[in-house]
Amino acid sequence: MSIAMCLIDVASTSAQEEGAAKINQIDVEIGALAGVMIHPLEFCFDVASRGTMAEGAKLNIIPIEGVGECQDCQNEFPVNGLLTPCPKCEGFRIKIIQGKELRVKSIIIES
């Protein structure tokens, strides 16, 4: 719920700065490794947006795949979870280079 409320806050602040009357859509990038589940976020957004500029807005979630870089052999590979070993050298020293995003990308507003 906190994440949904923060999301609405970011979108609303941006919308207010643009002089909007209403937000029609919020595009949000959620990384696979960000620690946020999409369905609960959608549910919480519906509840948390009531009475705000974001009420009724479409929440468009753009999932971002996880990518890791092995710090031992520099192999880059897809990562679904944090403890995935390198498929090339089986090492666990993996730097996550993509997949932790929790970002409001853009909004569609109505004046």
Added chain:
Amino acid sequence: MCDTCGCGQPEVEVHEHEHERVVDVQQDILSKNNLLAERNRGYFEARGIVALNLVSSPGSGKTTLLERTISDLGKDITFSVVEGDQQSSRDADRIEATGAPVVQVNTGTGCHLDAHMVHHAVEKLNPRENSILMIENVGNLICPALFDLGESHKVLIISVTEGEDKPLKYPTMFSIADICLINKIDLLPYVDFDVDRCKEYAKRANGDLTFFEISAKTREGLTQWNDWIYHRAKKSLR
């Protein structure tokens, strides 16, 4: 599919309607918390305050550990404490009995402390310069991992009754912690917990973790933990 004109269907290109426009935002959802956390961090660093964010599952022994640490080191180091719980002041009452100043933050339906709550608690506490601020977070290994409080170190406490596979189940928190305390080692003869295997799992998430094996109840291992706190406090002196 757009309710207004049907755009979004395969044959209809997505476009803005006359009354709408797209605004590029490109902002982290947690940016407000992160900014406030950095302000907290700056405040602490400027005053030589070492802030430790204690995170764990409920019942790992955080409060008992705090009681011991404050009573062991209280003559040499000034402590203040922020207690986070859903409800009640029981933990704050226990800390108050040690003589350390404490503020209880009740989060209600919230499951974690955030930078804003810590900011307000610290305003009330007004910790002394060159002191240690202990922030006992709400017992939860998931949400607190997302919310930076501005701490100097994140201290993760697990107990031997929670299973050696804890790091496999909660890798996010292990990956961002600086220190891992393995508590309740006095119970090792009675539980199936392989300390070395647990540490090996934890190092998969974070190879830079520093471990302390302790019993807050019997005080076993506390000397090393207390030494770490003592030297960390001296390092930050202004």
